[in-house]
Amino acid sequence: MLTEIEIQGIILRALENVNEELDADSKVAVGADTCLFGSDAALDSLSLVSVIVDVETEVSTAAGRQISLTDDRAMSREVSPFSDVHALTAYIAALLAETV
Amino acid sequence: MIDTTQYAGRVALVTGARRGVGRIVSEHFLSRGAEVVGLARGEPTIDHPRYRHCRVDLADAEAIQAVFADLRGTVEHVDIVVNNAAVLTSQYAMIMPAGAAQAMVNVNLLAPFMVSREAAKLMRKRKWGRIINIGSMAVSLEPVGDSVYAACKAGLSTMANVMAREFASFNVTCNTIAVTAIDSDMLRQLPRDKVEAIIERLPLPRFAEGDDILNVIDFLASERSSYITAQTIFLGGVN
Numbered sequence: 001m002l003t004e005i006e007i008q009g010i011i012l013r014a015l016e017n018v019n020e021e022l023d024a025d026s027k028v029a030v031g032a033d034t035c036l037f038g039s040d041a042a043l044d045s046l047s048l049v050s051v052i053v054d055v056e057t058e059v060s061t062a063a064g065r066q067i068s069l070t071d072d073r074a075m076s077r078e079v080s081p082f083s084d085v086h087a088l089t090a091y092i093a094a095l096l097a098e099t100v
Numbered sequence: 101m102i103d104t105t106q107y108a109g110r111v112a113l114v115t116g117a118r119r120g121v122g123r124i125v126s127e128h129f130l131s132r133g134a135e136v137v138g139l140a141r142g143e144p145t146i147d148h149p150r151y152r153h154c155r156v157d158l159a160d161a162e163a164i165q166a167v168f169a170d171l172r173g174t175v176e177h178v179d180i181v182v183n184n185a186a187v188l189t190s191q192y193a194m195i196m197p198a199g200a201a202q203a204m205v206n207v208n209l210l211a212p213f214m215v216s217r218e219a220a221k222l223m224r225k226r227k228w229g230r231i232i233n234i235g236s237m238a239v240s241l242e243p244v245g246d247s248v249y250a251a252c253k254a255g256l257s258t259m260a261n262v263m264a265r266e267f268a269s270f271n272v273t274c275n276t277i278a279v280t281a282i283d284s285d286m287l288r289q290l291p292r293d294k295v296e297a298i299i300e301r302l303p304l305p306r307f308a309e310g311d312d313i314l315n316v317i318d319f320l321a322s323e324r325s326s327y328i329t330a331q332t333i334f335l336g337g338v339n
Contacts, residue, residue, distance in 0.1 A: 046266070046269065050224065053221050057221065
């Protein structure tokens with residue numbers, strides 16, 4: 001079972017990976033408070049997609065089972081799991097805590 | 101003379117690789133040095149040291165995701181995708197079984213969507229990829245009986261065009277080859293006289309040969325096509 005610290009590490013690495021792909025003036029400040037989605041989002045939409053893809057892949061590999069971060073449940077939550085790194089970490093931890 | 105190194109180092113994924121166009125394409129890539137991953141529902145029909153067969157029901161989106169989850173751990177990359185698998189039920193719309201229509205949507209449209217999106221995730225890492233869809237002249241000719249099939253193939257082109265925009269920054273191109281009739285199991289499901297009547301009206305009135313398709317695939321899969329994306333190339337003079 002992944003810990004929240006490990007999950008957050010995966011998210012931060014995904015953000016750093018995306019940063020490497022961005023131009024110098026588009027790079028984002030990477031941290032636990034980084035806003036991923038919404039009007040204050042640090043990322044453009046395509047970069048967010050890249051982060052989601054990387055996090056989904058890494059978490060699925062580490063957890064040994066497939067997880068989806070973009071199913072209807074995630075999209076219909078009152079508070080988006082993509083609002084910031086904290087929220088995404090908590091959402092993934094909750095997903096992993098569910099019985100398969 | 102065959103260039104046996106043309107695709108050396110490339111991994112090509114072909115859906116519907118057991119027979120017809122999919123088998124022709126797979127064997128073409130293999131003969132030119134590629135590793136090929138074939139996706140199909142049935143047992144493999146290709147025996148080659150660089151060929152890997154994945155049995156999967158392409159109508160099942162979750163099964164496609166499971167195949168890619170496995171591939172992520174076993175192949176380092178996927179460079180070329182040929183979305184070839186398709187099913188065809190030709191029938192007047194008013195008596196087309198809903199199940200047959202749904203099967204066409206699942207295999208002809210949803211499956212290439214799932215395969216393309218999962219492959220793009222792998223291609224993104226290497227910043228190189230070629231997604232090639234096998235479309236159909238039915239999009240333009242709109243034959244009676246092919247309402248759902250033609251709509252799926254039109255959707256396939258449109259889907260590729262949108263994906264071409266989304267994947268452009270990863271250096272992944274998405275194009276469609278709209279093939280004319282080629283002698284295949286699928287075509288043999290249709291009345292021969294109906295097919296021949298369509299062929300006779302083509303600007304180039306003959307059946308397509310494997311090389312007609314492979315020539316275009318070779319171009320679209322190459323570096324030479326790096327500035328070509330979101331295009332549908334019709335064979336046989338159809339437009």
